[in-house]
Amino acid sequence: MQEPDSRSVDEHRQEDAHGSAAVFLRVHRESLLAEWQQAILDHLGWKTPRHTSWLIDHLPELLSTLADAVESGPEALDQRLEVAHAAARMEEGFDLGEVGQEYALLRRCILRRLEAQETPLRKGELTRMEEMLDRVVTRTMTFFWETKQRILQTLDRLAEATLDDPDMETLLERLLTRLMEAALTVDTAAVLLLEGDALVVHAAVGLGTDQVKGARVPLGQLTREMVATRKPFFIRSAATDPRVLLEPLRREGLRALYGIPLMDGERLRGVAYMGSRTAFTFSDADTLLFHAVAQRASAHISQVELHAREHAARQQAEESLALLDSFLEAVPLGIAFLDLELRHVRVNGTLAAINHQPVEAHRGRTLREMAGDSLAEPIERIMRRVLERGESVQDVFLERTDAARGSTTYWQVDYFPVRTQDGALLGVGAAVVDISDHKHAEATLQQALDFREELLAILGHDLRNPLHAVTASAFMLGRAPGLDDASKRAVDRIRKSSARMGRMINDILDFARTRLGGGIPVNARHVNMDELCQGALEELQVTYPERPLPLKTRGGNLEGHWDPDRVTQVLGNLVVNALQHARSDSPVCTTLTDAGADVVMCVHNEGDPIPEDLLPRLFDPFKASRAPEESGKHRSLGLGLYIVHEIVQMHGGSVQVDSSAERGTTFTVRWPRVPPAPGHRPA
Structure with missing residues (x-):
């Protein structure tokens, strides 16, 4: 009976590893992988391992199957792992040389580790391991090369599909058709683009084309997962999987369905899928080919969108330039844009006419070349200041004198x-x-103002002096003894006419002030309205002795702050106006009333009422007189009532009129006791 072996498992493994290549690969797998990974990183020039997971991917299983093959024979090798590894490298953009270098580095790591151990391999072990590794490398490289060639051939055909510059849908259908021709297991394929919250089928070939093209698919579970992960999806039985939302695909009895996101950088543009009714899965070669087609489709979609954006931007720019040109030509201004070197970039016709040069001649020319030295020097200083400070300069006045034409x-x-x-x-x-x-209008206006000042001086001084002499002489003649009736009537006419002329001169001067001088000046002070009106009526009574001019007062307080000269002027204009239009045998009555905050002045006369058509413009200047010429009454300039209205408003008061055949005509003036605030202007 044999005694039990008391040695540990590790000791058994160490003993079994002596001379066995298979045991050596299993025991040192982790260290070999680490050494190989660092060698790959150093060879590719990567400072940090960005994607360790995909870099290692199938290598642990490849080492395990390599150990099994050394121990059991080549039938232990799993070709699917070799193909999957090649497909993964192709998808990551490796070329054939880089894939070969991977296996060369793996072989170097194995040999270096074998040299480092004390016990050599048994005879023939290294040869068997080298033979199995060569089989793996050969099949991987062959698959990689054949698939690469197949993809390149398909891409050549894809390039042919773009030669006639078709529209996007046509090109996408051509790309999908080339895919079906190259991948015999593919029975249907389509491209869906993301529009809002749904995917819309823009191109489809194969089974269910008519039913799916143009269909709008909401973002279901499957598409939402793909949008979130940006990774492909695979469905083994599309006809029964509830995640498939395109009903025609379910009705066609599809089995394998493979889809990949179409990306534009980090932005999802859509989804491309291929389906098979005969296969439950797609080969790595077919999926690699589909990825190549999808990348080409995604690039074309982005290119079409870019061209559309460029076209829209170009069209918008052309429209903006057209609008700008139209605006520049329409505005009555000279407009110019100059670059940082003060060369003309754009001008309109108005500015070109100022420089006496066509618009085209300005482009690229300097300011000095177009405006001349005399104007260019001050303008350049201002423009350079604008460029240095980045601030606008406004209201710059320039002038140019044309000696030949004698104009400025x-x-x-x-x-x-x-x-x-x-x-x-x-x-x-x-x-x-x-x-x-x-400027010319200003000069003309200044001449007119100068003339106005001269005219006002004549009216205010030169005419008043002889008029005062006439008035004084008439007054003296009227008091001379021994005048007969005819002489007395003549003197009376002289006195009345000179008084009327004096009032006309006052009205004209005040009118000129209101229209050109900013309003009638008012110098208010504390006065008694009763005393003012009594004095004014007494002066008028001397001029009109034959007409009664009574004054009535109502209430006790008739004091306030007013301009006494302007108050008497208002009363005089109203009374004279009433005398001209009242019946010759009727009095003109003035009434003063204490109305609390105001003092109310009323001037009443009997006679023909004011015509209704004249009432709306009764206080306008230079209105037609309501007295017909054949009546023998004096015609008026129409300034008296206008001056009344202006003076009353400057005091903050109001004037109204009531006129009828039964009641006669009454002008009512309200004089506020408190003067208006400084700077008051009539409304």
Whole structure:
């Protein structure tokens, strides 16, 4: 009976490893993988392992099957692992040389580890291991090369599909057709683009084409997972899987369904899928080919969108330029844009006419070349200041004298910086206004103002002096003894006419002040309205002795702050107006009433009422007189009531009129006791 072996498992493994290549690969697998991974990283120039998971991917299983094959024979090798490894490397963009270098580095790591151990392999073990490794390398490289060639051939055919520059849907269908021709197990394929919250089928070939093309598929569980992970999906039985939302695919009895996201950088553009009714899965070669087709489709979709954006941007830019040109030509301003070197970029016709050069001649030319030295020097200083400070300069006045024509042209110019949307300085702009007509109008207006001042001086001084002499002489003649009735009537007419002329001169001067001088000046002080009106009526009574001019007062307090000269002027104009239009045998009655905050002045006369058509413009200047010429009454300039209205408003009061055949005509003036605030202007 044999005694039990008391040695440990590790000791058994160490003993079994002596001379066995298979045991050596199993025992040292982890260290070999680590050494190989570092060698790959160093060879590819990567400083840090970005994707260790896909870099290692199938290598642990490949080492295990390699050990099994050394021990049991080549039938232990799993070709599917070799193909999967090659497909993974192809998808990551490795070329054939890099795949070969991977296996060369693996072989070097194994040999280096064998040299480092004390016990050599048994005779023939190294040869068997080398033979199995060569089989793996050969099949991997063969699959990689054949698949690469197949993809390149398909890509050549895909390139042919784009030669006539078809529209996007046509090109996508051609790409899918080339895929079906190259992958015999593919029975249907389609491209869906993301539009809002759904995927829309833009191209489809094979089974169910008519039913799926144009279909709108909501983002279901499957598509949402793919949107989130940006990874392909695979369904083994599409006809029964509830995640498949395209009903035609379910009706066609599809088995394998493989889809990949179409990406534009980090943005999902859509989904491409291929399906088979005969196969439950797709080969690695077919999936690699489908990825190549999908990448080409995604690139074309992005290119079409880019071209559409470029076209839209170009069209928008052309429209904007057309609008800008139309605006520049329509505005009555000279507009110019100059670059940082003060060369003209764009001008409109108005500015070109100022420089006496066509628009085309300005482009690329300097300011000095177009405007001349006399104007260019001050303008350049201002423009460079705008560029240095980035601030606008406004209301710059320029002038140029044409000695040959004997004329001077004046301009007002605003200069401003021209920037992009992000604030980068592009140049300087100028807006030029020809103000020559305005300057000439100013000169003409100044002449008119000077003439006005001279005329007002004549009215206010030169005419008043002889008029006062006439009035005084008439007064003296009227008091002379021994005048007969005819002489007395003549003197009375002289006195009345001179008084009327005096009032007309006052009205004209006040009218000129309101229209050109900013209003009638008012100097208010504390006065008694009763005393003012009594004095004014007494003066009028001397001029009109034959007409009763009674004054009535109601209430006790008739004091306030008013301009006494203006109050008597208002009362005089109203009374004289009433005397002209009242019956010759009737009095003109003035009434003063204490109305609390106001003092109310009423001037009443009997006679023909004011015509209704004249009432709305009764206080307008230069209105037609309501007295017909054949009535023998004096015609008026129509300024008296206008001056009344202006004076009352300057005091903050109001004037109204009531006129009828039964009641007669009454002008009512409200005088506020408290003066208005300084700077008051009539409404």
